[in-house]
Amino acid sequence: MSIPKRVAVIGAGSMGSQAMWRLAAHGAEVVGYDRYAPGHDRGAAGGESRIFRAAHLGEPGYIPLLRLADELWGQLEAETGRSLRRHGGSLVMGEADSPAMRLLLSTSAAHGLDHEVLDRDALARRYPQHLLPDGHTAVLDRLGAVIRPEASVQAAATRAEQLGAQLRRYTPVREVVPAAGGGVQIVTDHGTDHVDAAVVTVGPWVNTLLPDLPRTVDVRRVVCSWHLPTRHDWFAGGAPSFVRSTPHDCFGIPSPDGISVKLGLSFARHLPVPEPERLDRTVRPDELGTFHELIRELMPDLNPDPIRMSAYMEGYTNSGNPLVGHLPGEDDIIVMTGFSGSGFKLSPAMGEIAADLALDGHTDHPVDFLAPAGTGAA
Numbered sequence: 477m478s479i480p481k482r483v484a485v486i487g488a489g490s491m492g493s494q495a496m497w498r499l500a501a502h503g504a505e506v507v508g509y510d511r512y513a514p515g516h517d518r519g520a521a522g523g524e525s526r527i528f529r530a531a532h533l534g535e536p537g538y539i540p541l542l543r544l545a546d547e548l549w550g551q552l553e554a555e556t557g558r559s560l561r562r563h564g565g566s567l568v569m570g571e572a573d574s575p576a577m578r579l580l581l582s583t584s585a586a587h588g589l590d591h592e593v594l595d596r597d598a599l600a601r602r603y604p605q606h607l608l609p610d611g612h613t614a615v616l617d618r619l620g621a622v623i624r625p626e627a628s629v630q631a632a633a634t635r636a637e638q639l640g641a642q643l644r645r646y647t648p649v650r651e652v653v654p655a656a657g658g659g660v661q662i663v664t665d666h667g668t669d670h671v672d673a674a675v676v677t678v679g680p681w682v683n684t685l686l687p688d689l690p691r692t693v694d695v696r697r698v699v700c701s702w703h704l705p706t707r708h709d710w711f712a713g714g715a716p717s718f719v720r721s722t723p724h725d726c727f728g729i730p731s732p733d734g735i736s737v738k739l740g741l742s743f744a745r746h747l748p749v750p751e752p753e754r755l756d757r758t759v760r761p762d763e764l765g766t767f768h769e770l771i772r773e774l775m776p777d778l779n780p781d782p783i784r785m786s787a788y789m790e791g792y793t794n795s796g797n798p799l800v801g802h803l804p805g806e807d808d809i810i811v812m813t814g815f816s817g818s819g820f821k822l823s824p825a826m827g828e829i830a831a832d833l834a835l836d837g838h839t840d841h842p843v844d845f846l847a848p849a850g851t852g853a854a
């Protein structure tokens with residue numbers, strides 16, 4: 477019988493918890509480390525909801541990865557008995573003639589994604605919560621769902637532990653160093669562990685742990701704002717999550733408790749985070765301005781006074797594509813970071829790919845366009 481590979485997963489957040497699950501499921505001896513504990517809200521995974529959508533604006537290369545993620549989300553729910561996604565579709569709205577909307581439509585058609593185009597009148601009848609400006613269109617992605625991020629991270633980490641993984645909570649890793657005779661040294665305040673391979677999934681902390689990444693990961697503070705509807709029937713007839721590109725680049729998700737709607741803005745509105753451990757989690761009243769504008773212009777049946785505002789953080793790359801693969805020149809160190817505001821839906825697929833890369837050295841899943849040493853462009 478062959479000896480199982482010992483693999484460290486550094487950062488048991490969105491990607492790391494799934495990597496631990498998939499590695500343990502493939503028979504690895506897994507040691508996970510997190511500076512906090514699974515399900516915390518100090519990084520990229522907080523805020524109670526995430527959008528899953530198959531119709532991805534901009535990059536058809538994600539479609540096979542989204543299909544893999546879809547399958548594995550179902551498997552994680554089945555193995556844990558937890559309900560992690562609420563199905564109900566997802567809307568994408570934008571200018572009908574924009575290159576992004578055209579690409580979304582052609583990709584959805586080419587890949588046979590279950591979707592429906594809604595013009596302004598059809599949207600007003602079906603989803604009167606939203607106003608659509610002249611010349612804009614909506615696409616309903618029927619595979620769309622809302623994911624519960626904290627529950628998902630905890631479910632994946634717990635499942636990994638049931639399968640034999642160890643998790644060192646409240647244990648920040650200080651250094652990841654290639655070992656002289658092969659393998660990797662993991663340095664914490666409690667000592668140094670030796671493993672065969674390491675998967676680094678520290679999200680917005682990546683520049684602290686790996687300051688020499690081949691591509692820049694720009695860490696930004698992302699503010700979300702929760703609003704109550706002013707009409708009792710706002711949720712009647714279904715209220716899918718949504719993404720809008722113009723005139724306000726934003727996203728929204730009816731909250732899982734069914735009483736409010738969470739809104740968030742796009743990259744251009746996010747402030748830089750120079751030091752992740754000192755993320756400013758206090759949201760000032762003047763940060764509400766853009767939320768007020770978009771409510772007034774696009775969703776006037778939401779109360780502009782929020783019932784909650786919270787700040788999170790995320791790493792962004794220039795291309796918007798994450799870095800996924802071996803660190804250049806390092807056969808035993810795999811990095812997954814820079815998910816640029818849209819990685820959560822992919823996280824189980826990233827876990828499976830991490831397991832392939834750590835255990836076999838390669839993956840058959842199509843992630844070459846995300847290679848850390850590449851340009852990050854498709």
Ligand SMILES: Cc1cc2nc3c(=O)[nH]c(=O)nc-3n(C[C@H](O)[C@H](O)[C@H](O)COP(=O)(O)OP(=O)(O)OC[C@H]3O[C@@H](n4cnc5c(N)ncnc54)[C@H](O)[C@@H]3O)c2cc1C
Pocket residue numbers: 486487488489490491492509510511512513518519520521523525526527528647648649650677678679680681685698699700740788789790812813814815816817818819820821822
């Ligand atoms: C507000 C917001 C809304 C979003 N909405 C969506 C959406 O609707 N749909 C979607 O698909 N994506 C969305 N995203 C993006 C998605 O949530 C992120 O891409 C994803 O969570 C990134 O996961 P990660 O594993 O890289 O980081 P994290 O989930 O932050 O995990 C990093 C982990 O590493 C740990 N860690 C850090 N440093 C160390 C260390 N030195 N040693 C040990 N542990 C360490 C941290 O404690 C943390 O647990 C959103 C992001 C934000 C911020």
